[in-house]
Every structure is written in C-alpha cells, then in structure tokens.
Amino acid sequence: GEDVEQSLFLSVREGDSSVINCTYTDSSSTYLYWYKQEPGAGLQLLTYIFSNMDMKQDQRLTVLLNKKDKHLSLRIADTQTGDSAIYFCAVISGNTGKLIFGQGTTLQVKP
Amino acid sequence: EAQVTQNPRYLITVTGKKLTVTCSQNMNHEYMSWYRQDPGLGLRQIYYSMNVEVTDKGDVPEGYKVSRKEKRNFPLILESPSPNQTSLYFCASFGAGLSYNEQFFGPGTRLTVL
Numbered sequence: 001g002e003d004v005e006q007s008l009f010l011s012v013r014e015g016d017s018s019v020i021n022c023t024y025t026d027s028s029s030t031y032l033y034w035y036k037q038e039p040g041a042g043l044q045l046l047t048y049i050f051s052n053m054d055m056k057q058d059q060r061l062t063v064l065l066n067k068k069d070k071h072l073s074l075r076i077a078d079t080q081t082g083d084s085a086i087y088f089c090a091v092i093s094g095n096t097g098k099l100i101f102g103q104g105t106t107l108q109v110k111p
Numbered sequence: 112e113a114q115v116t117q118n119p120r121y122l123i124t125v126t127g128k129k130l131t132v133t134c135s136q137n138m139n140h141e142y143m144s145w146y147r148q149d150p151g152l153g154l155r156q157i158y159y160s161m162n163v164e165v166t167d168k169g170d171v172p173e174g175y176k177v178s179r180k181e182k183r184n185f186p187l188i189l190e191s192p193s194p195n196q197t198s199l200y201f202c203a204s205f206g207a208g209l210s211y212n213e214q215f216f217g218p219g220t221r222l223t224v225l
Contacts (some may be wrong), residue, residue, distance in 0.1 A: 008151065031211065042115075042201055042216035043154075088153060092211070098169070099144075099211070101154040 002026040002093050006102035013110050018076040020087050020105045027070060028094025034063065034074045035088040037104070043088060046074075076107075084109045113138050117202050117217035124192055125225050132187045132220050134202030138213070142205040143185040144169070145177065147198040148219075154201065160185055192224045 003025045012018045024032075030051050035043040049056045049063045049072075056063045062075040072089055086104040093100055115136045124130055136143065144159040146169075156169030160179040174196055176188040185204075189196060200220045206213035 004153075006153075033211075033214075040219075042218050043203075043214075044216070045212070045214040048212055090154075098156060098159075101146075103151055103153040 002091075002095070002100050004089060004091055004100050004102040006087075006089060006105045008103060009106050009108070011108040011110065012079050014079060014081055016079055018079045018083070018107055018109075020074045020076075020089075020107065022072040022074075022089035022102050024070050024072065024089075024091045024100070026091060026093050026095070026100070027067075029091040030094055031092045032063075032065060032072050033090045033099075034061075034072075035090065037086040037088065039085075046087075079107075079109050081109045081111060083107060113215060115202055115204055115215045115217040117200075117220050119220060120218060121221050123223045123225065126193055127191050130189050130192060130222075132189075132200060132202075132222070134185045134187065134217060135183050136185075136202075136204040136215065137183065138204060138206055138215065139182065140204040140206040140213070140215075141182065142211075143179070144203050144205070145175070145185070145187050146201045146203065147171065148201060149198055157187070157200075192222075194224045196222065197224050198222060 033048040034046045060077045064073045088104045090101045118133045141162045145157040146154040155171045158177040160166045202217040205211045
C-alpha cells in the first residue's frame with residue numbers, strides 16, 4: 001500500500017538550517033504537505049506543494065520536491081528554539097484521495 | 112475565529128464503558144476526519160466524512176463508530192473501549208477543494224483505557 005517515511009529525530013543548533021526529509025511511494029500523489037505539532041497541541045498546516053512544482057518558498061521555509069525520487073524536504077532557515085516540535089509530512093493518495101501521514105520527525109533545537 | 116473543537120481533552124475510562132468524543136467545526140467544511148496518533152506510527156485515519164450522512168472507513172476503523180447528522184459535528188463513538196484504543200485522537204476538517212489547503216486540526220483528546 002501507500003507509504004510515507006520520515007526519520008524520527010533531528011537535532012540542530014540555534015541559527016543553523018534544518019532539513020527534514022520525507023519519502024513516499026505513491027507516484028500519483030497530487031498534493032504534499034508539511035505540518036508542525038507543538039507539545040500538547042494539534043497539527044498546524046505549515047505549507048503545501050502541488051506535484052507539478054519543484055520548490056516553494058515561504059519566508060524561512062523552503063519545500064523541495066523531487067518527483068523522480070519521490071522525495072520531499074522541508075528546510076527551515078535560521079532555526080530558532082521556537083521551531084522545536086514534531087514535523088509531519090503527508091501526501092494525498094492519487095488512488096483514494098486520502099491523506100497519508102509519515103511518522104513525524106522530532107526537531108530539537110539547542111541554544 | 113476558525114477552529115475545530117474537541118471534548119473532552121483528557122479521558123480515563125475502563126474497558127467496556129461506552130464513550131463519545133465530540134468534534135465541532137465552524138468553517139462549514141464538508142470533509143471531516145478522525146485520526147489517532149501513536150508513537151512511531153504518525154497519524155492513522157479512523158473514519159472520515161465527505162458530507163452530511165456520508166461516512167467511510169479509514170485505515171484503522173475497528174472498534175470505532177462515527178455519525179454525521181449535521182455538517183458541523185462529527186462525533187467519534189467507542190461502544191466498548193479496550194486498552195489498545197489508548198491513544199491521542201485528533202479531529203480535523205478540510206476545505207478549499209482538492210488542494211485541502213484549508214486544514215484545521217482540533218487540539219486532541221488523550222484517551223486512556225484501563
């Protein structure tokens with residue numbers, strides 16, 4: 001079946017860039033999303049990219065999509081301690097229209 | 112303010128005692144969904160609803176029921192809870208067509224079944 005994979009943990013120093021990676025199996029995915037989950041809170045949609053785009057930039061966030069390798073990444077520039085959270089990627093299945101989530105990557109930002 | 116509300120936020124119960132978690136949205140969205148979040152597994156879809164009186168199973172529907180009698184409400188019902196349903200539950204509503212670029216998640220309900 002369709003699958004979305006993320007590494008579980010990433011640690012960076014404040015001020016560095018963070019790159020969170022995600023791979024997926026469904027080549028017909030139409031939209032791909034990144035979410036942020038702060039402790040004790042629900043998911044917040046950060047950004048999304050349509051499958052015919054390679055890159056999308058929104059302030060400190062840059063999303064890169066490599067459709068050939070089915071690889072999605074989220075880059076956070078000048079990472080701050082307030083960026084510490086769990087980040088989820090998700091894709092819309094081209095077959096079912098459902099959202100398929102990855103396991104989430106915990107980003108730890110050290111001062 | 113656009114939001115999804117869930118109640119209760121925390122619940123400890125015992126095996127077999129029926130419970131309902133409520134979910135309400137004020138965006139007039141047609142698509143609503145329930146997820147459970149477990150460590151290392153991400154979010155898995157339990158049930159979803161594309162419109163009033165239209166519901167369908169997600170990936171992990173066993174042991175759960177839902178109803179959609181009106182657009183704003185989408186309650187999750189556990190008729191006979193078991194310990195393996197101990198989890199963090201999220202309700203979400205989606206809008207803006209196929210892109211779903213309007214997505215709102217509730218704050219979560221942490222359920223413990225003893």
